[in-house]
Amino acid sequence: MAASVTGLLKPWTPRVLLVRWSRYNPYYLEPEPRKEVYHIPETELTPEQKEERELKSVRPIKAATNSVTSSVFNDPVLSKFVNMMMKDGDKIIAKGIITQTLENMKRKQVEKYHKAPEGKKAEIECNPYTIFHHALENCKPVIGLASIQKGGKFYQVPIPLTDNRRRFLAMKWMITECRDNKHRRTLMYEKLSQELLAAFSKEGNVVKRKHELHKMAESNRAYAHYRWW
Amino acid sequence: METRPETFSIFRTQENDPACQSEQHLGQYYTVPPSHFHTVFPHGLPPRYQQQVKTFNEGCVMVRQPALELISHLKRADYSKPTLRYLLYGVKGSGKTMSLCHAVHYCSTQGWLVLHIPDAHLWVKNCKELLPSSYHASRFDQPIQASNWLRNFRTTNEHFLSKIKLRQRYVWTKRESTEEGRPLGELVDMGVSRVKSSSDVVGAVLKELRLQAGGTEGGFRLAVAVDGVNGLWGRTTLKKEDKSPEGFDSMDPFVPVPVSLYSEKEFESCYLYYLDRHWLQHPHSQTEEGKKELIFLSNRNPSVLERLCAFL
Numbered sequence: 001m002a003a004s005v006t007g008l009l010k011p012w013t014p015r016v017l018l019v020r021w022s023r024y025n026p027y028y029l030e031p032e033p034r035k036e037v038y039h040i041p042e043t044e045l046t047p048e049q050k051e052e053r054e055l056k057s058v059r060p061i062k063a064a065t066n067s068v069t070s071s072v073f074n075d076p077v078l079s080k081f082v083n084m085m086m087k088d089g090d091k092i093i094a095k096g097i098i099t100q101t102l103e104n105m106k107r108k109q110v111e112k113y114h115k116a117p118e119g120k121k122a123e124i125e126c127n128p129y130t131i132f133h134h135a136l137e138n139c140k141p142v143i144g145l146a147s148i149q150k151g152g153k154f155y156q157v158p159i160p161l162t163d164n165r166r167r168f169l170a171m172k173w174m175i176t177e178c179r180d181n182k183h184r185r186t187l188m189y190e191k192l193s194q195e196l197l198a199a200f201s202k203e204g205n206v207v208k209r210k211h212e213l214h215k216m217a218e219s220n221r222a223y224a225h226y227r228w229w
Numbered sequence: 230m231e232t233r234p235e236t237f238s239i240f241r242t243q244e245n246d247p248a249c250q251s252e253q254h255l256g257q258y259y260t261v262p263p264s265h266f267h268t269v270f271p272h273g274l275p276p277r278y279q280q281q282v283k284t285f286n287e288g289c290v291m292v293r294q295p296a297l298e299l300i301s302h303l304k305r306a307d308y309s310k311p312t313l314r315y316l317l318y319g320v321k322g323s324g325k326t327m328s329l330c331h332a333v334h335y336c337s338t339q340g341w342l343v344l345h346i347p348d349a350h351l352w353v354k355n356c357k358e359l360l361p362s363s364y365h366a367s368r369f370d371q372p373i374q375a376s377n378w379l380r381n382f383r384t385t386n387e388h389f390l391s392k393i394k395l396r397q398r399y400v401w402t403k404r405e406s407t408e409e410g411r412p413l414g415e416l417v418d419m420g421v422s423r424v425k426s427s428s429d430v431v432g433a434v435l436k437e438l439r440l441q442a443g444g445t446e447g448g449f450r451l452a453v454a455v456d457g458v459n460g461l462w463g464r465t466t467l468k469k470e471d472k473s474p475e476g477f478d479s480m481d482p483f484v485p486v487p488v489s490l491y492s493e494k495e496f497e498s499c500y501l502y503y504l505d506r507h508w509l510q511h512p513h514s515q516t517e518e519g520k521k522e523l524i525f526l527s528n529r530n531p532s533v534l535e536r537l538c539a540f541l
Binding site: 071072073099100102103106107110111113114115126127128129 | 284506514
């Protein structure tokens with residue numbers, strides 16, 4: 001849809017310039033924050049990359065958001081998680097909780113690593129980023145349920161989920177679980193690190209919730225043909 | 230505890246005795262033997278460093294220029310003259326407390342009596358319980374801080390407590406008093422068990438040590454290490470508190486020792502140490518790009534670098 005519209009649009013800049021809004025004229029292109037793309041010398045570019053560069057020199061580009069950095073440590077999944085954890089726009093606190101969580105997980109794993117005998121050392125995963133990604137993978141549901149109305153009644157119908165939806169559900173479950181089911185005195189990062197480590201080894205409440213969803217979908221298999229898309 | 234093979238590495242040194250360390254060991258890490266660790270440093274280490282020790286299962290300190298300078302001064306100073314004071318100063322997070330702890334380790338290996346006050350700010354601000362002092366009318370005491378400190382003092386200086394004898398009689402309450410000639414250990418135990426008079430015990434301990442330190446018969450060397458010493462002169466939350474802290478004179482004749490941020494060599498060895506201890510886990514942090522970014526983000530400040538590497 002955007003492709004046909006862009007053909008008609010001219011390079012018009014409004015009198016009041018949109019800076020850092022999320023709604024842009026589709027004519028605007030996405031910014032490229034990664035440094036290595038700009039270090040490729042002229043000779044090694046493929047024809048598509050050359051075309052892209054020429055396009056970028058004529059078209060306006062959207063302003064980059066604050067959360068996007070050219071640093072090598074930038075992680076889009078982690079940024080998404082931070083945004084979901086954020087309350088009232090307070091990203092500093094959310095980012096602080098996540099960094100404390102990563103540090104806590106790393107400390108626990110490194111301590112276990114140093115105390116383990118030589119044979120077991122290779123099995124212990126110390127990188128908090130891989131633990132986070134694997135835990136999130138283990139929490140993602142494969143199939144979801146939708147409420148579809150047929151003949152006056154609503155049925156829970158199993159439907160396939162897109163990748164974004166799966167990722168969103170996994171993160172949402174993780175965050176709600178850590179907010180609700182914790183003791184009054186435990187801090188958020190402590191509970192989050194426990195849950196992530198449990199999800200990494202496929203235990204814990206979040207993977208249990210995922211399995212329950214799968215069971216519900218399996219039990220409602222009969223209604224699968226109610227889905228028309 | 231696991232035994233590590235004696236491999237040669239750039240950032241570690243086998244010279245674990247602070248007395249034998251010299252300029253060739255600059256920038257290298259030496260390990261504090263685990264047996265010494267709890268006796269020498271029951272308090273006084275920064276809290277993040279204590280967590281690091283617990284995680285890595287060992288306590289490694291970097292040999293740096295300010296600490297070496299301080300130790301060489303202590304070695305060469307003339308003790309018949311009035312005592313010299315050394316002041317470590319530098320920006321926040323540059324390693325002043327760690328240099329102080331290095332010097333304290335040296336002093337305790339040499340057999341001196343060490344009076345290590347972990348944080349003078351704790352004694353002056355934010356106190357939860359107050360008691361008006363029986364010793365001075367206008368002073369206030371802090372019983373919990375005093376009893377904690379006495380407990381740690383006892384752990385640090387075990388062998389001295391039985392040797393030093395009191396020179397004066399101290400009366401705590403109507404029924405309790407400590408006679409002359411009793412060992413110092415009893416005084417300290419009294420202070421730990423009886424929380425109400427613990428601050429008075431602290432005062433008495435300091436007075437005794439001051440009287441006896443320079444003495445010729447069985448005299449011992451006394452090292453006083455105060456962290457956050459500017460707290461003793463700064464603003465206090467307690468009004469009407471006597472500014473002269475427990476009888477020390479003002480700091481005028483002192484030798485300033487600047488503590489700077491990490492130099493390139495020191496940064497290198499810190500980076501290699503973290504790599505060795507499997508602390509830098511992010512795959513990008515182990516590349517050249519990541520290292521340059523760490524230098525840029527932390528500006529080679531030790532504490533900032535430590536906090537950055539914690540979650541990377």
